[in-house]
Amino acid sequence: MNVSPDRIITKSQSLFSGFMQFVLRGQVVNLAVAVLIGGAAGTLANSFVKNIFTPLITAIFGVHELQNQFVILHNSRVEYGKFLNDFTSFVLIAATVYFFVILPVNKLTSMSYFAPPPDPALRKCPECLSDIPKAARRCMHCTQPVEPLAEEPAGA
DSSP states (O other): OOOOHHHHHHHHHHHHHHHHHHHTSHHHHHHHHHHHHHHHHHHHHHHHIIIIIHHHHHHHHOOSOGGGOOEEETTEEEOHHHHHHHHHHHHHHHHHHIIIIIHHHHHHHHHHOOOOOOOTTEEEOTTTOOEEETTOSBOTTTOOBOOOOOOOOTTO
């Protein structure tokens, strides 16, 4: 089987262009950016807990090296200090995502929501303001008699 080098180059170029089309789609790029920013936020939160929060807790409660605190139960070492650091990091990251991502996105979504246009086959009852068919002679909600609307000409 004899394969020409030109055929190999053409095949690899089509593979590369297909890969580039996949990578340059909006969702893939957005996901990559989100992962990078999330990793950076995690590093920042861990640094805050390790370098600021933990020393403050140790200064307030007089415990040295909170991360190294442990209890021995039935010959097992329970390292609650590391857990408290990790838990604090998680809470900080979750609060950051909630307050700086979820709330603003929800606010923007609610501001951009528009009510659907009114149904042209309905009108408001003059008594209870419920939606009723235009041809109705009595409101189906409050049973108030209503005047039927004059039909619009077909060419209007």
